[in-house]
Amino acid sequence: TESTSPDSNAFVFCVSVVEGLALLDLGVSPYSGAIFHETPLIIYLFHFLIEYAEFVFMITDVLTAVALYLAIQDFNKVVFKKQKFLIELDKYAPDVAELIQTPMEMHYIPLKVALFYLLNPYTVMSCVAKSTCAINNTVIAFFILATIKGSAFLSAVFLALATYQSLYPLTLFAPALLYLLQREFIPIKLKSKSFWLYTMQYTALYLCSLVVIICLSFFLLNSWDFIPSVYGFILSVPDLTPNIGLFWYFFAEMFEHFSLFFICVFQINVFFYTIPLAIKLKEHPVFFMFVQIAVISIFKSYPTVGDIALYMAFLPVWSHLYRFLRNIFILSCVLVVCSLLFPVLWHLWIYAGSANSNFYYAITLAFNIGQILLISDYFYAFLRREYYLTHGLHLTRQDGTEAMLVLK
Amino acid sequence: MASSCAREVVISFILLKKSNSFSIFQDQAEQFFRSGHTNNWAVLVCTSRFWFNYRHVANTLSVYRSVKRLGIPDSHIVLMLADDMACNPRNPKPATVFSHKNMELNVYGDDVEVDYRSYEVTVENFLRVLTGRIPPSTPRSKRLLSDDRSNILIYMTGHGGNGFLKFQDSEEITNVELADAFEQMWQKRRYNELLFIIDTCQGASMYERFYSPNIMALASSQVGEDSLSHQPDLAIGVHLMDRYTFYVLEFLEEIHPASQTNMNDLFQVCPKSLCVSTPGHRTDLFQRDPQNVLITDFFGSVRKVEITTETVSLDSDLAGFESNLPKDELATEPLKYAEQLPVAQIIHQKPKQKDWHPPGGFILGLWALIIMVFFKTYGIKHMKHIF
Numbered sequence: 001t002e003s004t005s006p007d008s009n010a011f012v013f014c015v016s017v018v019e020g021l022a023l024l025d026l027g028v029s030p031y032s033g034a035i036f037h038e039t040p041l042i043i044y045l046f047h048f049l050i051e052y053a054e055f056v057f058m059i060t061d062v063l064t065a066v067a068l069y070l071a072i073q074d075f076n077k078v079v080f081k082k083q084k085f086l087i088e089l090d091k092y093a094p095d096v097a098e099l100i101q102t103p104m105e106m107h108y109i110p111l112k113v114a115l116f117y118l119l120n121p122y123t124v125m126s127c128v129a130k131s132t133c134a135i136n137n138t139v140i141a142f143f144i145l146a147t148i149k150g151s152a153f154l155s156a157v158f159l160a161l162a163t164y165q166s167l168y169p170l171t172l173f174a175p176a177l178l179y180l181l182q183r184e185f186i187p188i189k190l191k192s193k194s195f196w197l198y199t200m201q202y203t204a205l206y207l208c209s210l211v212v213i214i215c216l217s218f219f220l221l222n223s224w225d226f227i228p229s230v231y232g233f234i235l236s237v238p239d240l241t242p243n244i245g246l247f248w249y250f251f252a253e254m255f256e257h258f259s260l261f262f263i264c265v266f267q268i269n270v271f272f273y274t275i276p277l278a279i280k281l282k283e284h285p286v287f288f289m290f291v292q293i294a295v296i297s298i299f300k301s302y303p304t305v306g307d308i309a310l311y312m313a314f315l316p317v318w319s320h321l322y323r324f325l326r327n328i329f330i331l332s333c334v335l336v337v338c339s340l341l342f343p344v345l346w347h348l349w350i351y352a353g354s355a356n357s358n359f360y361y362a363i364t365l366a367f368n369i370g371q372i373l374l375i376s377d378y379f380y381a382f383l384r385r386e387y388y389l390t391h392g393l394h395l396t397r398q399d400g401t402e403a404m405l406v407l408k
Numbered sequence: 409m410a411s412s413c414a415r416e417v418v419i420s421f422i423l424l425k426k427s428n429s430f431s432i433f434q435d436q437a438e439q440f441f442r443s444g445h446t447n448n449w450a451v452l453v454c455t456s457r458f459w460f461n462y463r464h465v466a467n468t469l470s471v472y473r474s475v476k477r478l479g480i481p482d483s484h485i486v487l488m489l490a491d492d493m494a495c496n497p498r499n500p501k502p503a504t505v506f507s508h509k510n511m512e513l514n515v516y517g518d519d520v521e522v523d524y525r526s527y528e529v530t531v532e533n534f535l536r537v538l539t540g541r542i543p544p545s546t547p548r549s550k551r552l553l554s555d556d557r558s559n560i561l562i563y564m565t566g567h568g569g570n571g572f573l574k575f576q577d578s579e580e581i582t583n584v585e586l587a588d589a590f591e592q593m594w595q596k597r598r599y600n601e602l603l604f605i606i607d608t609c610q611g612a613s614m615y616e617r618f619y620s621p622n623i624m625a626l627a628s629s630q631v632g633e634d635s636l637s638h639q640p641d642l643a644i645g646v647h648l649m650d651r652y653t654f655y656v657l658e659f660l661e662e663i664h665p666a667s668q669t670n671m672n673d674l675f676q677v678c679p680k681s682l683c684v685s686t687p688g689h690r691t692d693l694f695q696r697d698p699q700n701v702l703i704t705d706f707f708g709s710v711r712k713v714e715i716t717t718e719t720v721s722l723d724s725d726l727a728g729f730e731s732n733l734p735k736d737e738l739a740t741e742p743l744k745y746a747e748q749l750p751v752a753q754i755i756h757q758k759p760k761q762k763d764w765h766p767p768g769g770f771i772l773g774l775w776a777l778i779i780m781v782f783f784k785t786y787g788i789k790h791m792k793h794i795f
Contacts, residue, residue, distance in 0.1 A: 021764070024763075024764040025763040025764050026763075027763070027764070041774075043766075044766050044770070044771075044774070047764075047765075047766060151785060153781075153784055153785065154781070154785055157781055212777065216770065216773050216774060216777070219767065219769050219770045219773060220766055220767065220770045222767070
């Protein structure tokens with residue numbers, strides 16, 4: 001029931017791309033049906049690859065893993081360099097020796113990241129279901145690789161591709177910009193001219209590539225049909241098929257009168273976290289990127305398990321935060337149990353008829369709460385470590401008693 | 409037309425009072441006013457369930473009892489009861505349904521045949537019974553097998569309102585639907601004359617919309633009025649009957665198969681002083697004068713029997729009849745399933761030709777862009793190493 005399970009649906013390949021291509025063969029625009037919501041570049045890609053669909057998805061997963069491996073390898077080098085720089089500048093407190101990352105323990109992290117991605121059951125499920133989320137993951141992985149390598153041009157191109165395919169990677173513009181600014185040693189001050197110059201350059205690169213890609217896709221079908229069908233579909237959420245996200249139940253129950261308001265609220269919710277995160281995490285753009293990808297995969301309009309697989313692949317990069325994580329047991333239980341209960345309750349609801357949508361949505365809610373707890377835990381742990389690095393491990397209050405950090 | 413014939417009868421009666429042809433004329437005149445039906449049917453429907461609607465079941469069973477007593481057999485009665493009161497766990501006297509308090513009259517009896525029971529009493533089933541559009545698997549006892557010479561009595565009781573009657577607490581039948589059903593019956597020649605009696609609140613609204621001929625309708629209350637129940641029995645704990653049907657039952661107990669009581673007397677049953685609501689009736693669609701319509705035309709099954717004193721002999725040469733029977737043809741070739749899918753062809757078919765190809769401009773543009781990006785990243789100088 002892979003293709004019928006909703007965990008990797010709305011952009012599920014099997015039904016929608018085949019239908020799109022069949023419609024094209026009949027001479028009709030593939031967007032005239034209600035199933036196909038892929039971009040024209042996907043049409044082009046699968047036009048000649050449709051018979052080898054399984055291989056295509058296996059190759060994309062391998063490419064994602066390789067890209068992540070190379071990206072994290074470079075990132076480790078950057079982290080290590082920065083750490084050395086800060087130690088020489090005496091920015092760290094004297095008793096934090098145990099918190100500093102050593103090359104020894106960081107040696108296997110890229111391999112772990114690649115393995116985390118490839119062996120994740122979510123990735124396997126998404127590959128078996130042939131969901132186009134895998135292609136999205138590949139593009140985002142290449143984008144991360146390009147950003148970490150420092151090539152602004154390539155990163156803008158890949159980000160444009162990722163935004164073109166599903167709208168939400170637009171929010172990854174901010175962490176990429178921050179990372180590139182950091183790499184070019186341009187300080188982030190609002191008055192600094194070089195800051196604005198670089199930002200303008202990057203924005204121009206990004207927007208130009210986006211425009212070029214969209215115009216190119218116009219020429220595929222000689223029509224602008226794909227814009228309402230792809231972006232309108234993502235933004236206005238007309239399809240309320242149950243998935244692991246939060247949108248469907250809400251909008252199924254809602255009155256017509258309020259649906260526009262709540263769509264706006266939900267979509268703003270996805271994009272909004274960029275601003276406070278950018279302010280807080282401007283020194284740590286890669287962690288910002290991780291949190292941003294996680295936020296996208298929880299709050300986007302049609303999440304699939306492939307999105308979850310992508311940000312989970314990053315968890316080994318922050319394995320040094322393990323000692324600061326507080327809820328790791330509960331949330332791993334929640335995530336495992338909910339993932340196991342998803343197909344059970346789906347079966348009970350749809351096939352056995354003895355449960356109803358509330359059961360399934362309850363599991364969805366619990367799963368998403370687990371994910372949010374995961375991100376907030378890592379966020380807390382990261383910030384706490386940073387605080388300890390600069391202020392020393394044994395914190396004392398004014399009067400000398402032991403203090404504890406809380407995340408407000 | 410009726411009045412001119414009446415005048416003719418009177419004139420002929422006066423003129424030929426003492427002649428022998430008086431009886432012939434009287435027979436002819438009486439023949440004219442008699443109903444032309446040859447069989448009687450009854451469809452009795454109780455639409456409410458739950459114990460506190462005991463009285464609706466009792467209503468229907470009283471009419472059933474009267475109708476059966478006056479001669480209509482069970483095969484010609486379609487009895488629909490939405491709930492089982494006799495065997496209801498709350499019935500202190502199981503297997504009985506009483507219509508009078510102090511348990512004077514048990515209308516359930518030993519020989520009640522319920523055709524549609526419990527959840528089978530739905531608007532759909534009722535309309536299917538009336539119009540005859542029943543699935544072929546329906547047993548004979550559940551069918552209304554009337555023809556164009558049938559007089560049908562339709563009695564409905566339950567909870568109703570202005571223009572509708574509630575079935576089973578979950579659906580309604582409207583007066584428009586009912587009128588259309590009767591029109592279908594008329595067009596399919598399923599009745600000769602139809603008497604429709606309804607005992608619900610605002611019952612008169614149900615017959616407002618009838619437009620087919622030969623229908624006479626009675627209702628227990630006018631639009632805007634409620635039909636009230638008669639009397640509770642303190643031992644059973646619920647109201648036993650509705651007022652209108654209670655007095656109709658008392659009226660019908662006086663009728664016997666040979667009685668000459670006519671419809672006008674039925675209209676007088678239950679005046680406002682007894683019933684509190686105003687019963688109504690509608691006779692404009694009916695072609696005969698209600699004065700001339702006997703109660704037993706609808707409630708009884710009066711058969712016209714012709715007694716003859718001659719003997720009729722049947723022909724004995726029935727032997728030549730059998731030769732016309734067709735012989736069964738033996739199957740000459742063995743039977744097998746038709747080829748549904750050409751499996752052999754499907755397995756070995758090549759992938760079908762694609763008709764759509766991306767336009768050349770697109771491919772060109774795409775690859776040009778890819779090559780541009782490639783060179784921008786890696787620089788032209790690397791080309792030297794490739795070539």
